[in-house]
Amino acid sequence: MPKLFLSARICYTLPIMQQRKHVRVPFTGTAEIPTEKPPIKVTVSNVSFGGLHLYCPKPFDLGQQVTLRIRGNHSGRSFNETVEGRVVVVHRRPDGNSYGVQFSSYLDMERHPGLAGWVGDMVKKVGAVSFLRNLGA
Numbered sequence: 001m002p003k004l005f006l007s008a009r010i011c012y013t014l015p016i017m018q019q020r021k022h023v024r025v026p027f028t029g030t031a032e033i034p035t036e037k038p039p040i041k042v043t044v045s046n047v048s049f050g051g052l053h054l055y056c057p058k059p060f061d062l063g064q065q066v067t068l069r070i071r072g073n074h075s076g077r078s079f080n081e082t083v084e085g086r087v088v089v090v091h092r093r094p095d096g097n098s099y100g101v102q103f104s105s106y107l108d109m110e111r112h113p114g115l116a117g118w119v120g121d122m123v124k125k126v127g128a129v130s131f132l133r134n135l136g137a
Contacts, residue, residue, distance in 0.1 A: 022048035022106075025122035029072025033058070034082070044070065047119055051085060051102040060087045060099055068101070070115055079114020083107070 024046040031054065032039040042056040052068075060066065064087045071080045089100030107116040 022050045023123050024048045024053070025119060025126055027052070027072070029070060029118075031068050031070045033066065034069045035067050039069070042068070044068075045098075047115070049103075049107045049116070049119055051088070051100060052083075053089075053098065053100055055096055055098045057096065059092070059097060060090065062087055062090050066099075066101055072114065072118055074114045074118040074121070077114065079118070081112045081115050083112065083115070 025048070027044045027047045029044070031042050031044045033042060033056070036058070040056065040058050042054045044052050044054045046053050047070075054068075065084065066087060067082060067084050069080065069082050071078065073079070083103055085101040085103040087099050088102045091098045105111075107119060109116050
């Protein structure tokens with residue numbers, strides 16, 4: 001049986017991952033912060049029903065509220081939906097900033113039919129792979 005070695009980084013972040021309620025899936029659409037003038041384009045790396053991870057040149061503070069407009073395609077139809085949340089993780093690096101955003105409320109088919117439908121379908125397709133990626137495997 002192969003032995004599993006966890007690095008110090010993974011051991012350190014494991015308690016945070018145990019708090020995660022939803023599987024993250026890689027995101028391929030586009031997003032922006034529409035409340036800025038002009039709107040700021042951001043890169044979303046993954047999404048779950050409870051939040052997302054993004055890269056953005058604008059500095060945000062822990063706890064700051066953010067509004068995001070997310071565009072993508074689901075079941076052959078385009079969607080353009082707005083989500084709100086707060087910054088719960090901040091990574092500041094010389095090459096750019098990344099943030100974990102927790103949605104103000106979970107994605108659902110009533111308020112976010114395109115994005116929630118897309119996430120739901122992706123979780124069914126790649127849920128196990130995303131779960132392993134979250135564990136650093």
